[in-house]
Amino acid sequence: MRDIPRQTTLRQWDQRYEQMQKAGVAQPSYGGLLSRHIEDGDTRLLKLRYDNSAAALRLWNFLLTEEDRLREARDRGKKIVGTMKDLGTVPVMAYSLDNVVAFYPDGAWWTPCVMELNAGLLSIADSLGIDESFCPVRAMLGAFVTGSRFPIPELLICSVGATCDDFSAIAQRLDGLGYPILWWEIPHRRTPEPGEESVKLPGGFSAPRCQVEFVKAELQRVRKALEEFAGQHLSEEKLSAGIKKANQVRRLLADLRRLVFGARLCPMPALEMLVAEMLAIHFCSDRDEAIAVLKELLDEVRERIKEGTGLLRDDAARIFWVNPVADLQVMNLLEDCGGRICGTEYMFTHALDEIPENLPAMEALAQMALADPMVGSLADRASRICTEIRRFDAEAVVISRIPGASHCALEGQVIGEIVQAELDVPVLEIEVPSLTDSIAQALRTRLEALVEAVRERRKK
């Protein structure tokens, strides 16, 4: 059941859902009215606008049922591992075992937004000495202490080293509270010395061979811990099969991003695209279903492009967005202001790049971990952002700062200067807290001014 593409409110979605039911449109087991998630306390959903396709409904229901899915997995005898910080590498290993489900407790980052602070997770973090001088990932502490968000994993694995101070401090606090963590080190990726053996990583960065070897040894420790945890041998064959599956997700996302960011009329809004990209990091706790959800979304996008339909104005300003927003509503706001997303760097581009399938599995995974844009220099990160801006022909850049995030104090300015020097496109830096209601007007004014600047430049 297809309709003219448009964005709808939660209540309109419910009416449409009833129509879909009457028309006999099949729903997955986790399907249903989107508004039922309000009963779980996800009140921000009332203020968002959604794409009206069945594919988008499936995507949202998939996202919003993750915690139920984790509990069901545990009831079915699966073991649950919490992977933290590396965003995209350790879950590929964990999902290569057939009795393990991995997820990122870091995802509690968005709970203060989705529940509009009602879960009290940030107050709990405050009471544990992790106050607002830390980024919203501190909500994770509250989620562990209350046990109300996700089932507490039996094993926790966290990367340290070239990670932000926020995460290191919060994860150490968690460990101190009685949630033991297996730490593995990711070094700061450095430029190879002249004459030093180097490796070209997926995504284009380079690293010295010795750093790849070091990460491989660290991941080997993780592999051993996962084997003991699962009571299974994690063979090369299993890892290779896991990498192939992860690449299926990454290829679908690559197609989706290429088509959506490149289409004349925007065929899928920014919010749904943000959620879709997030599926890359741990498959929303069900790898096969994540693939099915992305396939349906991609089919919808292809169909819309073929029909010449889409959303937003056809002259919408093409915006490249850097960093994820703590308040999801800001993605809607950008579109209200006359923009559309044409390119993103949400801090996990390494989870979108394909993992080499022609290398031994641990070598390939070590290379992926080192390709993380957040473990290298800002210049590296900015150069990749420039490449992507060119690729998607973006006309302006928004860098959204994350309140309290240690890396955000100066990175926006540095990235902005590099981008402007290289590409001469307007750059806007804004700060997006978990709830933006009180600053919505100021954000709107700044985003509208950016869109206006893009329109003016087109006249030249």
Ligand code: SF4
């Ligand atoms: S400070 Fe940045 S990188 Fe660190 S946990 Fe927060 S958002 Fe992630």
